[in-house]
Amino acid sequence: MVKNNTKNKIEHDEIIKAESKNLNFFYADGTQALNNVTLPVYENKITALIGPSGCGKSTFLRCFNRMHDLYPGNRYDGQIFLQPDNTNILLPGVDPIEVRMRISMVFQKPNPFPKSIYENVAYGLRVRGESNKRRLDEKVEEALKGASLWNEVKDRLQDLAFNLSGGQQQRLCIARALATEPEIMLFDEPTSALDPIATMNIEELMSELKQKLSILIVTHNMQQAARISDYTAYMYLGKLVEFDATNQIFTNPSKKETEDYITGKFG
Amino acid sequence: MTPENDLIISPRLAKNFRRNLVERLIEFGLLCSGIVAIFITLAIVYVLVSEAIPFFEYVSIIEFLTDTVWTPNYSIKHYGILPLVSGTLTTTGIALIVAVPLGTITAIYLSEFASHKVREIIKPILELLVGVPTVVFGYFALMLVTPMLQKIYPDLTTFNMLGPGIVMGIMIVPYIASLAEDSMRAVPMSMREGAYAMGATRFQTAIRVITPAAISGIVAAYILAISRAVGETMIVAIAAGQQPNFTFNPVESAATITSYIVSVALGDLEHGGIGYQSIFAAGLTLLLMTLLINILGHMVRKKYAERY
Amino acid sequence: MATQKKAANGKDLDFIRRIITKHKRYDFMFASLGTLVIASLTITLLVLFLDLVIEGYPRFNLDFFSNFPSRRAARAGILSAWIGSSLVLLVTFFVAVPLGISAGVYLEEYAKKNWFSDLIEINVSNLAGVPSIIYGLLALGLFVYSFGLGQSILTAGLTLALLMLPIVIVSTREAIRAIPVHIREAAYAVGATKWQVCHNHVIQYSYGGILTGVIIGMARAIGETAPVITIGALTFIAFLPPSPIGLEPPFINFEWLNSGFTVLPIQMFNWISRPQHAFHINAAATGAVIIMLTLVMNGFAIKLRYNIRKKIKW
Numbered sequence: 081m082v083k084n085n086t087k088n089k090i091e092h093d094e095i096i097k098a099e100s101k102n103l104n105f106f107y108a109d110g111t112q113a114l115n116n117v118t119l120p121v122y123e124n125k126i127t128a129l130i131g132p133s134g135c136g137k138s139t140f141l142r143c144f145n146r147m148h149d150l151y152p153g154n155r156y157d158g159q160i161f162l163q164p165d166n167t168n169i170l171l172p173g174v175d176p177i178e179v180r181m182r183i184s185m186v187f188q189k190p191n192p193f194p195k196s197i198y199e200n201v202a203y204g205l206r207v208r209g210e211s212n213k214r215r216l217d218e219k220v221e222e223a224l225k226g227a228s229l230w231n232e233v234k235d236r237l238q239d240l241a242f243n244l245s246g247g248q249q250q251r252l253c254i255a256r257a258l259a260t261e262p263e264i265m266l267f268d269e270p271t272s273a274l275d276p277i278a279t280m281n282i283e284e285l286m287s288e289l290k291q292k293l294s295i296l297i298v299t300h301n302m303q304q305a306a307r308i309s310d311y312t313a314y315m316y317l318g319k320l321v322e323f324d325a326t327n328q329i330f331t332n333p334s335k336k337e338t339e340d341y342i343t344g345k346f347g
Numbered sequence: 348m349t350p351e352n353d354l355i356i357s358p359r360l361a362k363n364f365r366r367n368l369v370e371r372l373i374e375f376g377l378l379c380s381g382i383v384a385i386f387i388t389l390a391i392v393y394v395l396v397s398e399a400i401p402f403f404e405y406v407s408i409i410e411f412l413t414d415t416v417w418t419p420n421y422s423i424k425h426y427g428i429l430p431l432v433s434g435t436l437t438t439t440g441i442a443l444i445v446a447v448p449l450g451t452i453t454a455i456y457l458s459e460f461a462s463h464k465v466r467e468i469i470k471p472i473l474e475l476l477v478g479v480p481t482v483v484f485g486y487f488a489l490m491l492v493t494p495m496l497q498k499i500y501p502d503l504t505t506f507n508m509l510g511p512g513i514v515m516g517i518m519i520v521p522y523i524a525s526l527a528e529d530s531m532r533a534v535p536m537s538m539r540e541g542a543y544a545m546g547a548t549r550f551q552t553a554i555r556v557i558t559p560a561a562i563s564g565i566v567a568a569y570i571l572a573i574s575r576a577v578g579e580t581m582i583v584a585i586a587a588g589q590q591p592n593f594t595f596n597p598v599e600s601a602a603t604i605t606s607y608i609v610s611v612a613l614g615d616l617e618h619g620g621i622g623y624q625s626i627f628a629a630g631l632t633l634l635l636m637t638l639l640i641n642i643l644g645h646m647v648r649k650k651y652a653e654r655y
Numbered sequence: 656m657a658t659q660k661k662a663a664n665g666k667d668l669d670f671i672r673r674i675i676t677k678h679k680r681y682d683f684m685f686a687s688l689g690t691l692v693i694a695s696l697t698i699t700l701l702v703l704f705l706d707l708v709i710e711g712y713p714r715f716n717l718d719f720f721s722n723f724p725s726r727r728a729a730r731a732g733i734l735s736a737w738i739g740s741s742l743v744l745l746v747t748f749f750v751a752v753p754l755g756i757s758a759g760v761y762l763e764e765y766a767k768k769n770w771f772s773d774l775i776e777i778n779v780s781n782l783a784g785v786p787s788i789i790y791g792l793l794a795l796g797l798f799v800y801s802f803g804l805g806q807s808i809l810t811a812g813l814t815l816a817l818l819m820l821p822i823v824i825v826s827t828r829e830a831i832r833a834i835p836v837h838i839r840e841a842a843y844a845v846g847a848t849k850w851q852v853c854h855n856h857v858i859q860y861s862y863g864g865i866l867t868g869v870i871i872g873m874a875r876a877i878g879e880t881a882p883v884i885t886i887g888a889l890t891f892i893a894f895l896p897p898s899p900i901g902l903e904p905p906f907i908n909f910e911w912l913n914s915g916f917t918v919l920p921i922q923m924f925n926w927i928s929r930p931q932h933a934f935h936i937n938a939a940a941t942g943a944v945i946i947m948l949t950l951v952m953n954g955f956a957i958k959l960r961y962n963i964r965k966k967i968k969w
Contacts, residue, residue, distance in 0.1 A: 150843060152767055165357030175362040181846040182359075191837040194860060203855070204845040256845060366848065373850045374765055380757035381766065384778040384824070387817055391789060394796035449692055456689025469693055471957045476700055478871070478953035480878025482920040483942045486927050487703055490710075490935065517699060546675075548682040571784070578786025580881035581920075585927055605788050605881065612791070612885045618800060626885075630792040634785070641784050 097123040097294040098144065098183075098264060101159045105139055105318075108153025113139040115318040116158075121264065126286060126295040128309035128326070130302055132341070136318040137298045141266050144169075144296065145183045146176035181208065184257035188269040190249035192241035192256070197233050200241050200252055204260040219259055226292075227255035228285050247278025254285065265289065267297040271304065283308050302342060306330050314338045395634060398627035405621060411628070417591040417602075419625040420611070426625070428632055430593035434601035435636075438512045438583055439576040441597055445516025446572055450523025451565070457524065458531035459553040473521040481518065485585030488514040493586065506588030506600035515582050519572045526571060530564020531557050563651035570644030574637050580605035604633045704946055711940030719940060723894075724922065728933030733941055736922035738895055739808070739888075740877060742911055743918055746812020747876050751819040752869055756858070758820075759827025759865075764853055783821040790818050791885025799886055806887035808896060809912040814882050819872035826868020830861030863963040867956045874952035878945060880920040888921050919945050 098121045105114035113136050121127050129137040139148075146169070148154040159168040162182070169179050184204075192200050201220045210216055220237070224230040229251040233244070241252055250270060257265060267286070271279040286295060286308055299305050305312050306326060313323040314337075322329065322338045333339045340346040403411070406426040414427020453473075457466055493510040497503045534557050542552040558565065580603075588600030589610040602610070608626045617623060722732025758779075766772035794814035798804045804813075834857060842852045858865075896914035919941060926938035 145844060147840065147844065150840070162360070165360055167355060167357045167360050169360060171356060173356050173362060174360045175367075177366070177846055177848055178360045178363070180844060184846075185844040187837060187841065187844075189837060191841045193838060193841065193856065203842070203847075207845060207847045207851055207855075253841070256841075260846065370848055370850055374761075377757050377761035377765055380754050381761040381772075381775050383754060383758060384775055384782060384820070387782060387793075387820075388778045390797055391785070391793045394793050394801075395789075398796055449696075452685075452689055452692050453696070456686070456693065460686050460689055469697075471954075472697055472700065474957055475950055475953050476696065478874050478878075478949045479700070479703070480880070480920055480945055480949060482878065482880050482923050482927075483703065483707070483946050486707070486923070486938060486942050489927065490939075491702075491706060517696075520696060548678045550682040550685045551678060553685075574784055578788065580786070580788045581924065584881075585924065605786065608788055608792070609881060609884050612795075612887065627792060627796070630789055634789055637784065637786060638781075641781065 094120075094122040094125065096120045096163055098160060098162050100140070100143070101161065103140070103143065103156070103158035103160065105136075105143060105148070106155040106157065108151065113318050114143075117315075117318075117320045119313055119320055119323055121294055121296050122311060123294050124290055124292075125310040126290050126297060126308055127311045127313065128305035129296070129298045129313050129315060130300070130305050130341075131315035131321075132346075133300070134317075135315045137315050138268055139318075140315070141185075141268055141296060141298050144264065144266055145180050145185050146170075147185070149176050181260060182262055183264040183266060184260060184262040185266040185268065186250070186253050186257050186270050189273050190246060190253050192244075192249050192252050195241060196238045197241050197244070197252060198237040201255050201259050204256060208260065220255075223255040223259035224252075226258045226289070227251045228281065229255055245278075247274050247281060250274060250278065250282060251285070254282070258289075262293060264294045264296065267295065267299075269298055269300060272300065279304075302330075314341060316341070391634070395627050395631045398624055399631045401619075402621065402624035402628045405624075406628075415593040417607070420614075420622050424621075427593075428604075428629065430591040431602060431604045431607050431629060432632070433593050433595055434508065434583070434587070434591070434603040435577055435605070435633075437508050437595050437597060437601065438515060438579075438587065438603060439573060441509060441512025442515035442519055442576045443569075443573065445513055446519040446523055446576075447569060449516070450520045450568070450572070451527060453520065453524040454527035454531060454565070454568075455553045455558070458528045459549050459557060470525075473524055476518075476521045477525075479518070481579065481581040482585070484514050484518050485511070485582040488582055488586035500598070503598055504588075504600055506586065506590075507598050508583075508587050508601055509597040511582045511586040512597060514586070515576055515579055518579075518582070519575055522575060523568045523572050526568035527561070527565045530561040530568065533564070534560045563648045566651065567644050567648045570640060570647065574640045574644070577640065578605065578633065578637055579603075580609055584609045604629050704943075704950070707939045707943040707946060711936060711938075711943045713936055714940035715943075724925075728926075728931060728937055731926075731934075731937055733919065733922055733944070735895060736917050736919045736941070737944075739916035740918040742808050742896060742899070743811045743815065743883075743916065744873060744876060746809060746912070747815040747819060748869075748873065750813060750816035751823055751872065754816070755820050755823025755869075755872075756827050756865060759824045759831065760853055760858065762824070763828050763831040764849065764857060779821050779824050783825070787818055787879055788881040788885060790814055791882030793817070794882060794886045805913060806915060807913045808916050810886050811883050811888060811916065811918070812912075814886060815876040815879060818879060818882065819876050822872040822875070823865070823868050826871075827861065827865050830864025830868075831857055833864065834860050863959060867960045867963070870952050870956040870959070874949045874956070877952075878920055878949055880918075880924055883918055884921060884924070888915075888917050 100117055100119050103114055103117045104112065106112050117140060129140065131137050142148055143156060143160060148156070156170045158170070160170050161167065162169050167174065193203065195203075198220055201223050202216050205216055205219055210219075221230060221234075224233065229248060232248060233239075241249065244252060271282050274282070283304065286297070289295065297309065309326045311323065312326045312329045314321045314329065316337060322333060322335050324334070329338065330342060333342060337346070411426055411428050413429070414425055415429045416425035416427055417430045418425045457469060461469065488510045489505075492514055493503065493505060493507065496510055503509070538556055538560060539552055542556045547555070583603045584606040587602065587606065589602050589606055590600055591607065592599055592601040594601060608629055611622060611626050718730075719732045720737065721734050722730060723734050725731045762772060762775060766775070791814065794810055794817075798810040798813055799806055804810045838856065838860075839852060842856050847855065896911040896916055897908070899908065899911050923938045923941040923945065926934040926941065
C-alpha cells in the first residue's frame with residue numbers, strides 16, 4: 081500500500097500519466113491475482129515492477145491494455161485512470177481497441193508476425209486506416225529509427241521478420257509498438273529471452289524512448305530495474321508491498337519484505 | 348486528479364459505433380455458418396422421419412421388424428426389413444473379420460516396430476487407400492476378388508457377400524490402422540521406457556503395455572470401422588447382387604439397406620408412392636443403427652480413456 | 656563349477672537365456688507378420704490401380720474423352736460424365752469452402768465455450784460419421800422436392816457440399832489451432848479488432864492447412880456415387896448441360912445449374928452393371944481415370960501438409 085511514500089510523492093513534481101486505484105483482478109477460475117493495488121505511472125518516466133514469480137506483476141501490466149479481455153471469464157474490479165482523459169479505462173463503455181491504440185505492449189518472447197519487416201511495422205498503421213504508401217513509408221522509417229533498427233534493415237525491408245536475430249526481432253517488435261505513437265509503452269520482461277548485448281541495446285533504447293512517452297516495465301532482473309527505472313514497485317502475492325523512487329528502494333527500502341527480496345534473502 | 352464522478356468516459360476512449368456494428372455483423376454472418384451444421388442434422392432427421400411416417404401408417408412396425416421378406420416393389424408386397432439388415436450385418440461381419448486383425452497388426456507395427464522412414468512412407472500410402480473411391484473397390488470385388496474366390500470354391504455365384512465383404516474389409520483397414528496407431532503413439536514414451544528397462548521385447552511392450560493403455564482409442568477405431576462398413580453402399584451394390592435375401596450365408600447373394608436404396612433410386616421413383624417412402628424407412632433404420640454405434644463408441648471412449 | 660553358472664538370485668542362467676531367445680523369436684515373428692501385412696496392403700493398392708489401367712487400356716484414346724455413352728461399347732465415351740463431374744464439383748467448391756471456413760473460424764475465434772458451441776461441435780463430428788447415402792436421401796426429400804430444385808447439377812453440388820463440409824470445418828479448426836497464442840496477442844496489442852486479426856492474420860497463416868482439407872474433401876466428392884445416384888442423376892445421357900460461358904452477353908449464365916447430368920463414378924457403375932464384357936472394359940478405363948484423379952489430389956494434399964509441417968517456424 082502507498083501509505084509511507086506520500087511524502088515522497090508530494091516532494092516530486094511528477095505528472096501522473098496513468099494510475100491504478102484499488103485494483104483487484106480475478107481470473108476465470110476465481111483465483112484473485114491482484115489485491116487492492118494502487119500505483120501511479122509518471123509521465124516520461126520508467127516505472128519498474130519487480131517481485132518473485134507469480135506475484136501478479138504481468139497480470140497487473142496486462143490490465144493496462146485490457147489484454148485480459150481476450151480470455152472470457154476474467155474480471156477487473158477497481159480503476160485505472162488514464163490522463164488527460166480522466167477516464168477509468170476498465171469501464172465496460174470504454175473500447176479496448178481505443179485503449180490499445182494509445183497504450184502499446186512489447187512481449188517477453190519476440191513475436192513478430194510471419195510477414196515482412198515492413199509489414200510488421202506497418203500493420204498498426206494499416207489497422208488505423210492508413211493506406212497512403214508514402215505516409216506509411218515515412219512512419220515505418222521513423223519507427224524503425226526510433227527502435228535503433230533502421231540501419232540494420234533498411235536494405236531488406238521486404239525480408240521475412242523471422243530472418244532477424246532474437247535481439248533484432250525484439251527491436252522490431254518495439255518498432256511495431258512505436259509506429260502508432262503510443263502514450264504509454266508496456267514491456268513484459270522484454271529482455272529475458274535475449275543475450276546480454278541485445279539486452280544492453282534495448283535498455284539504452286528504453287532510456288531514449290522515455291523522453292517521448294511513459295514506460296511501465298515488468299522485470300524479474302533486479303539489476304535491470306536498478307539500472308534503467310526511475311520508480312520501482314515491489315509486488316508480492318498480488319499486493320503492492322512498496323513503491324518508491326528507484327534509488328530509494330534499492331538503497332533504503334522502507335519495508336523489511338522489500339529489503340529481503342532485494343538482498344536475495346527471499347525469492 | 349480523479350474526477351468526482353468516475354463514470355465519465357472521454358470521447359477518445361468511448362466505443363466506436365460504426366466499427367462495432369461492422370464487427371457485430373461479421374460475427375453474425377460467421378455464426379450463421381456455424382449453425383448450418385445444426386440445420387443439416389435437423390434436416391436429415393426431419394426428411395427421414397416425415398417421409399417415413401406415411402410408410403409406417405401403411406405398414407405396421409411389427410411387420411417391418413419381423414417379416415423376413417422385403418418386396419415393396421413387387422406385386423405381392425412384403426415389408427420386412429430383416430433381409431436388408433441381415434445383408435448389412437453379414438457383409439459388415441466379414442469386413443470386420445478381415446479388417447480388425449489386419450488393421451490392428453498394422454497399427455502395432457507402425458507404432459512400435461517400424462522405423463521413422465518406414466512410417467513416413469506407409470502412412471501416406473494408407474491415406475491414399477482411404478481416398479480410393481468405393482466404386483473402384485466395387486469393381487475390384489466383382490472383377491478380381493470373386494473370380495479368385497471362385498477358383499477356390501467353384502460353386503460360388505457371381506453375386507455373393509464374401510467378395511464385397513472382403514473388399515470392404517480391405518477398404519476399412521486404413522481407418523482402423525490410422526486411428527489405432529494415433530492412439531498408440533499418444534502413449535507417452537515414459538511408459539515404454541519403463542517396460543524396456545525391465546528387459547521386455549518390443550512385442551511384449553506392445554501387447555502388454557501399449558495396447559492396454561491405448562485401448563480406448565483402439566476400440567473407438569473399431570467402432571468407427573463398424574459404422575463405416577454399415578453405411579457402405581457401392582461395393583455391395585455392385586458385387587453382392589441387389590436381391591433382398593434373409594440369410595447370413597456369405598456365399599449367397601443379398602442386398603443391404605444401402606444397396607436397396609440405390610437400386611430403387613436407379614429405377615423410376617414415383618414421388619409419394621410406397622416404393623419411394625420405403626427407401627426413407629430403410630434410411631431411417633440405417634441412421635438409427637449408425638447413431639447407436641457412434642454413441643456406443645463415444646461412451647466406450649469416455650469410459651476407458653486413459654489420463655496420462 | 657564351470658558347467659553350471661548361476662545368476663545372483665540362484666536362477667539358472669541358461670534358463671534365462673532360453674526365455675530371452677524365445678521372446679525374441681516372437682518379436683521377430685510379429686515384425687515379419689507386420690511387414691507382410693503392410694506389403695500386402697501396398698501391393699493391393701498397386702494391383703487395383705494396374706488392373707484398371709491394363710483392363711481399360713483399349714479405351715485410352717482421345718475418343719473416349721470426347722464421346723458420349725452409346726450402346727456400342729467401343730464407341731462409348733465419358734464426355735458427359737467428366738463434364739458433369741466438373742460442373743457439379745464447381746458448385747460443391749463454391750458452397751462448401753466459404754461455408755466451411757466461416758464455420759471453422761467462428762468455432763475457433765468467436766464462439767464462447769457454452770452449451771451452444773458444444774452443440775455445434777457435436778453436430779459437426781456426428782455429421783462426419785453419417786453414411787453418405789443418407790445425405791442422398793436428405794437431398795432427395797429436401798432439395799429435389801421440397802425446394803423444387805429438381806434432379807439437377809445444383810442439387811448434386813449442394814449434396815456433395817454438405818458431405819464435404821465437416822472435412823473443411825475440421826481442417827480449418829486444426830489449422831487455426833496451430834497458430835500460437837502470442838502472435839494473436841501481438842496483433843490485438845497493436846489495436847486490431849477481432850475481424851482484423853482473423854482476416855489479416857489467422858486465415859492467412861492457416862491457409863495451407865485449410866487448403867489440404869479442401870483438396871481431400873474435393874477428392875472425396877469426385878468419387879462419391881451413392882448420394883448422387885439417390886438424387887436421380889441419370890446414368891445414360893447423350894447430351895451436355897448448357898455451357899456456363901457463352902459467346903454473347905452477358906457471357907455467363909446459370910442455366911446449367913438446372914440441367915440433368917451424370918458424373919464419372921456413376922458412369923462407371925452403369926457400365927460395370929452390364930453383363931457384356933466390352934462394357935467392363937469401359938468401366939475399367941473410367942475407373943483408371945477416377946483413381947488417377949483421386950490419387951493425384953490426395954497425394955498433392957499429403958505433400959502439401961508435409962511441406963507445411965516442415966516449414967513452420969513460430
